[in-house]
Amino acid sequence: xxxxxxxxxxxxxxxxxxxxxxxxxxxxxxxxxxxxxxxxxxxxxxxxxxxxxxxxxxxxxxxxxxxxxxxxxxxxxxxxxxxxxxxxxxxxxxxxxxxxxxxxxxxxxxxxxxxxx
Numbered sequence: 001x002x003x004x005x006x007x008x009x010x011x012x013x014x015x016x017x018x019x020x021x022x023x024x025x026x027x028x029x030x031x032x033x034x035x036x037x038x039x040x041x042x043x044x045x046x047x048x049x050x051x052x053x054x055x056x057x058x059x060x061x062x063x064x065x066x067x068x069x070x071x072x073x074x075x076x077x078x079x080x081x082x083x084x085x086x087x088x089x090x091x092x093x094x095x096x097x098x099x100x101x102x103x104x105x106x107x108x109x110x111x112x113x114x115x116x117x
Contacts, residue, residue, distance in 0.1 A: 057101040066091040 008016040055062060056075035061083045063074045075097055077083040083094035 055097060055099040057097070057099045060097050060100045060102065061094060062097045063087055063092045063094050066093075 010016055054075075055073055059075045059077055061075070061077035061080055063077065063083050065072050065074055074092075077086075077094070080094050080096070087094065
């Protein structure tokens with residue numbers, strides 16, 4: 001049955017509601033959509049976080065690259081001068097790598113040398 005305002009009526013003559021009934025029955029039709037949204041957000045969050053926190057401990061100098069949507073570290077430089085020379089005009093900052101693990105603490109006594117035959 002339809003009332004004069006164009007709305008539908010239920011069996012008791014009351015206007016139909018667009019809101020779900022609060023009878024305890026759960027609407028499971030949107031569960032796949034919610035799962036997709038959560039998985040997508042988690043993947044985006046994990047990928048940007050992992051990339052933004054990467055510090056390569058093999059190199060003493062890194063550049064912090066500032067992009068329009070993200071920031072990341074590029075650690076592949078031996079000196080600050082080398083980093084600065086290769087990043088002129090770019091939105092970057094050259095810094096000493098706080099996680100550099102290649103510091104020689106024994107004075108070079110235990111270096112491996114390649115044998116020449």
